Amino acid sequence: MNEELLDMITNKINQLTDEETVTEAKMNFHKPMIILPADKWTLTAAKMLRDDEDLRFDFLTCITGVDYEEHMEVVYNFYSTVHDHYLYVKVTTPREEPSVQSLDPLFKSADYMEREIYDLLGIDFPGHWNLRRIMLDDDWEGHPLRKDYITDKKAMGLD
Amino acid sequence: MSDLKTETMTLNMGPQHPSTHGVFRLQLEVDGETIVRATPVMGYLHRGSEKLAEGFLYSQFIPYTDRLDYMNAMTNNYVYCAAIEELFDWEIPERAEYLRVITMELNRVASHLVWWGTYLLDIGAMSPFLYAFRDRETILDRLNEISGARMTFNYHRIGGVKWDAPEGWIEQVLETVKELRENIQEFHTLVTGNEIFQSRTIGVGKLTKEQVINWGLSGPIARASGVDIDVRKTEPYSVYDQFDFNVPTREEGDVYARYLVRIDEMFESLKIVEQACNNIPDGEIIHKKGKKLMMLKPPEGEVYTRAEASKGEIGVYAVSNGKNKPHRIKLRRPSFVNVAILQDLLEGDSIQNLVSIFGSLDVVLGEVDG
Amino acid sequence: MDLLLWTAYAVIILMLMLGGVTFAILFERKVIGAMQLRPGPNRHGPWGLFQTIADVLKLLLKEDIIPAAADKKIFLIAPVIAFAPAFAIYAALAFDENIYGADLNIGILYLLGVASITMLGVLMGGWSSNNKYSLLGSIRGVAQMVSYELPLVLSVVGIVILVGSLNMREIVFFQESAGIWFIIPQFLAFVVYIISSIAELNRAPFDLPEAESELVSGFHTEYSGFRFAFFMLAEYTYAIAIAAIATMLFLGGWLGPAFLPGFVWFALKMVLFMFLWFWLTATLPRARVGDLMNYSWKVLIPLAILNIVATAFIKVWMG
Amino acid sequence: MTAQEIFFIILALIAVTGALLLVLLKPISHRVVSMAFAFMAISGLYFLLGAEFIGIVQIMVYVGAITILFVFGMMMTEHRTIVFERDPRLSHQAIGLISSVSLLGLLIFGILSMDLPQTEGYVGSAEAIGLELYGYFFVAFIGSAFLLTAALIGAIVVARKEAD
Structure with a gap:
């Protein structure tokens, strides 16, 4: 059943732009996962996921930013309160000037979670109403969750 | 007279304020006692758990999850362990899962008790706090007996639990459940029917179903607004599918509804504990590979695992690169997501309601700041 | 000679009252403690008898902090303005048939009028601290005081109509000769009096001006040490005075079965009345500002007026 | 000197000082407090005269209500920026002086020419x-x-x- 769902989602997203938007679609621990590049991840696609009668992914549970040394990824975990199904959306973005379309206009739950990713990983979210640091000081240098971040133990008083 | 200008005042509530339950700051713009704008400011307790995780062995991170939502540490333990177990694709011994469920549900009751006490303290009733702590104390005693700690349990392990239940513990838990049931019933007589209490809660801080879903709220807050999501039912983890329990929901979406949902949830949790204690099987308490703490190397992959904590849906997004340290651990902290609604919810309300509304969200700052 | 006697009386009352406040606080903590499943203070002296004394000593030894941005003169004088009138109330109280201060023929008016000055000190203190929470607390305080002064005064009018005098002693004598305490014929007035006196005193559940969970103690947030002690003293002095007034108006003052002297009965009734407050403190959550105002204007004042009208009719009808 | 005279002098001094400070002090909050003191002293004078009712009404209305109303107004407004400076215009000062002196004269004349009846007892009961x-x-x-x-x-x- 979940495989069918995966095919349906892939088709619907590809139909939006009439091209191969989804670079990879697979099952990840029994749940559908689609992977697409950041420039293809638009508000239209997210809106379709939210509003399409068969999908209705209205509950954005979790947003994760991951730094894979060669590129960065933002993973969205969707849940549908109507149809009770799940979806991973993986958005890949280059490591230099990482940028992913913000879902804040559609899902308010993205507000804080995207701010946190911006704060800790330095991924830009164009379209976010208030993209500021949330956990660290406003004048903090660098983004700690990046793999090349060097912890300045002296400055933090740990050494 | 119409051009008489009134000025708004900026009021910094916190980071040190008795009702923010920790180091949380609300920047309020108030016109008299009416809130024009509320901006939550956080991060005062940020310890960088996610960053720390990348430097530890898999087993070493468990104690750090305790310190997220320190009121409900068992579920935090569990969800982290469960995520790693899912990466391994392990079968967990039944007895271990039962012990996990018992400890998690007892801890949920303890967490709700603390909420009940502190919430009423927020709206000015002091006695319930002490009643709640009396009952919480018995739960903590039980958890102490099995885990050796009162708050930061560090009890669950990847693949099972650390200790088996001591002799006679199960019977004691059953006793405690009986006692708690009577005492929680007493709460209704103490508070629920009180006129002042009702006038302060009914119709205050209303959240609609749409708001809840759009803001990603979960836990009792969502269920009080008629959004019936409880991970224990929608995606049963551990052995929750073996128990008979209800998920209390209400439609009103106000503070009073959240209050009732939490009280009802305590009874449901006690029900689960009772069933689990009566049906607990004998056997191993940990997967045999889980005992080798230093050798844990999950295969490459990534997974999002969720569980129902007392505050809402807690999730762990674990990315493994096949080495002995995690590549990335993302913690979806329910309080952090839930607290965002404050900006929307407080606008136009009064300072007097603020405390009531903020208290009803039941946030723990350890979890908000991660 | 008279002057000397008066001074002696004043000093004795002051001393008694300081002791009274000390043990009223202990009594409150013990009562609330018992209701909250805990022993209450029990470390200093037997049964914690010296706890409050230790607390006061601690306060006296503490540094007297004046915030830099405060209005210094007002900040300094406010606790005194709050305390002096609370103590002045005692001038017109009669504790026994023969133990009394000024035998004013407008006793009730004096008590209620002087009592209202206390609030001025509270307001000035809250305002001069230059603290936003204190300011909010003070604003709430004014609104609350203005609203509840009315039902408090109106609730007493029924008794004045029945007795035909404003003199406190005559009111008690009237109860003696009538053989009935006013709590029975004036029960409605008694209820209104209790509720509005709680609000006047800023006690739970109407302790909005100092609501510690939202306004961080409201008007006395910035006060410390000795000046804070003065505010506490004023609060409890006032509370005891209000209890004493209630005793005289509704509970027959020093009247009671003969086996105890009058002033003991007086003290017992006061304790009973104060116990009622403590009980409420331990039981009820705090009311909301709006509800509080509505309650005063829409419930208590009409009730008090109804009581006055009914009493007047009865008085005319009975001759 | 009887006790009554001593109290009269003390109270009169407080009343006059309070009234003077009310005009002379700069911050509005200090003015309000001195006003309260003046009112209280005046009610004390009523008490000395045996007019207890008027005295207590003075306290209830002027201290209990009017002063608190002033404080309330002060709290609600941006009082710290408002400063009462002396009016620089000479004509205004002159008018003020003339009117206050003539008012004082009128009052003194009225009091002196008043024919007070020699009655005892509760005038203001x-x-x-x-x-x-x-x-x-x-x-x-x-x-x-x-x-x-x-x-x-x-x-x-x-x-x-x-x-x-």
């Missing part, structure tokens, strides 16, 4: 005032009550309109 109000001045009393009620309702209507 509650009972006497009550009898006068509900007897001789009944119509005027009811009339003023109506007027005040109308004013109150008017104030509420105006405030309501502004709030909408």
